[in-house]
Amino acid sequence: MKVRTALVGAIVAGVAVTQAGVAAAAPARGGHTPTRTAMEAAVRDGVPGVTATAVDRHGTWSATTGVGDLRTGAPRSAADRYRVGSITKTFVSTVLLQLEAEKRLSLDDTVDTWLPGVVHGNGYDGTRITVRQLLNHTSGIFNYTTDEDFVAAHFAKDGFFRHRYDTLTPRQLVAVALAHKPDFAPGTSWNYSNTNYVLAGMVIEKVTGRSYASEIRDRIIKPLRLHATSLPGTRATVPGPHSRAYSKLAGTTTGPTYDVTSLNPSMASSAGEMISDSTDLDRFYSALLRGRLLPPRQLKEMKSTVAVDGAPNGGYGLGLLEETLSCGVRIWGHDGGIHGSTSVAVTTADGRHSLALNFDGDWTGNPEAVVEAEFCGTPPTARRAAPGAFGARR
Numbered sequence: 001m002k003v004r005t006a007l008v009g010a011i012v013a014g015v016a017v018t019q020a021g022v023a024a025a026a027p028a029r030g031g032h033t034p035t036r037t038a039m040e041a042a043v044r045d046g047v048p049g050v051t052a053t054a055v056d057r058h059g060t061w062s063a064t065t066g067v068g069d070l071r072t073g074a075p076r077s078a079a080d081r082y083r084v085g086s087i088t089k090t091f092v093s094t095v096l097l098q099l100e101a102e103k104r105l106s107l108d109d110t111v112d113t114w115l116p117g118v119v120h121g122n123g124y125d126g127t128r129i130t131v132r133q134l135l136n137h138t139s140g141i142f143n144y145t146t147d148e149d150f151v152a153a154h155f156a157k158d159g160f161f162r163h164r165y166d167t168l169t170p171r172q173l174v175a176v177a178l179a180h181k182p183d184f185a186p187g188t189s190w191n192y193s194n195t196n197y198v199l200a201g202m203v204i205e206k207v208t209g210r211s212y213a214s215e216i217r218d219r220i221i222k223p224l225r226l227h228a229t230s231l232p233g234t235r236a237t238v239p240g241p242h243s244r245a246y247s248k249l250a251g252t253t254t255g256p257t258y259d260v261t262s263l264n265p266s267m268a269s270s271a272g273e274m275i276s277d278s279t280d281l282d283r284f285y286s287a288l289l290r291g292r293l294l295p296p297r298q299l300k301e302m303k304s305t306v307a308v309d310g311a312p313n314g315g316y317g318l319g320l321l322e323e324t325l326s327c328g329v330r331i332w333g334h335d336g337g338i339h340g341s342t343s344v345a346v347t348t349a350d351g352r353h354s355l356a357l358n359f360d361g362d363w364t365g366n367p368e369a370v371v372e373a374e375f376c377g378t379p380p381t382a383r384r385a386a387p388g389a390f391g392a393r394r
Contacts, residue, residue: 032061034373038366039065039357046253047365048246049076052357053278054374055286062278068243068360070257081228081242081277082358083265084343085336088231088274089197093135093319094288095204095215097298105207107132107301107318111139111199114206118171119199122178129186131203134196135318136306142180143193144173145271154267157249157258160339164263167234170198173269190306190316194271197319201270212270224287228277236262238275245340246361253363260339272338281345281356285333288320290351303332327376337362346371 032054039050042065049066062078099105111119111134112126119126119141133139144150153159177195184191201212208215213231221229228240238261245261248254265273276284287293294302305315305322314323323346324330333346340360344367347354355374359365372378 032063032374034377035355035370036063036065038370038373039063041369042066042359042365042367045364045366047359047361048257049243049360050357050365050370051076051078051080051082051243051278052355052370052374053078053282054353054355055282056353060279066360070244070246070259074243076243076360077241079228079241079277080358081238081240081275082343082360083238083245083272083338083341084274084276084281084345084358085268085272085338085341086194086197087276087281087334087336087343087345088268088270088272089319089336090285090288090334091216091220091274091319092197092200092204092212092270093302094293095212095219096131096135096200097294097302097318098219099204099207100301101295101298105131105203107135111203114203115199118174118202119178123181124178131200132318133186134200134203136190136316137192137196138187138190138306139193139196140182140184140186140189140191141193141195141199142177142183143191144177144195144198147176147180150176155249155339160249160258160260160263164260165236166267167264168267168269170202170269173198173267174202190309192316194268197271198269204270220284220293224280224283224292226276226280226284228275229280229284230275231273232265232275233273234264234266236264243360247340248363249339257361263339265338268338272336278345278356278358281343282347282354285345285347285356286351286354288351289332289347289349325372325376327372327378329375331371331375335367342367344368344371346375348375 042050049068051064053062064076064078068074068076100107108130110127111129129139153163204212204215244259246257247260249258302318302320305317308314308316320332321334322332330349331346335344340362342359342362345356357370
């Protein structure tokens, strides 16, 4: 779920940079200096604070800049947990691909096979949409988070403060989408839709008889020992160490800044409810690309991409984004946004160089520049990146 509202914000004064767990051998690129520079540039652009952790052949490097609490001035921490938004999608897709490997479903099953009658009417036919098309966003199903009334009720200031603790069911979210005509006939185009992954979570529950959150916990979180990762359901708080999360709650970069840390994430459901930290996200994407979570056939399916609108150097697989950076490095991962939180987690094709980062504001900053700096080794002021897949969606 991507909910950033604009591109430039008010500058937050006061920058603090810290390091933790730096390997004894200095990394190439001079100790991640370009990455740190890009993080500081994000704070100058108005992001309250940034936290990032990278893992490469030299070891683990973490840095923070800016503040994690505008009221107290407390800095961000490398141990911060944060809402990761659409990064949840890669976890959901991984579970469905595991179920395919176990021959409990086929990605070419129709949605109606598992959710009979759920996607029906107003131009929709669940017998013509496959699970694969949900996962790579070629289903044509409208994105419920772009419905005007939903935006007003959950992303605009008055609506957010009135409804921030409401519980919404997956079927309610799907109903918002189905009130709109399809974007296109299944399989004929591409459009990012959070509705696809709400339905994907419902498919997991129908196949297994258990919640998609339980399946993620048992299949991914526990085996990889992702101690900071959780699926909160309807819980409004962020457990463990965390910074505050901030938003303008408007389609503008000016005006008041609101603390939006506390909210009921059921409105994101299996499209974006997860909480994690940078260390866990690095571990997850590295394990995924190194074949620890999926057999070779399913990992190949996950990495089979379709074109992404507005991102000539990237593509979308099954819950997994691919991008070739301006220096030729190819990365895989996902980004995610939810109120007050913008995140990116990526790794190289061999899973040996990973980066996860988070902005604690949703209206400004360029996470793509931080990614470019880490993997290309050039400060963002010296390298102009081509449009990328990461950050290209709402």
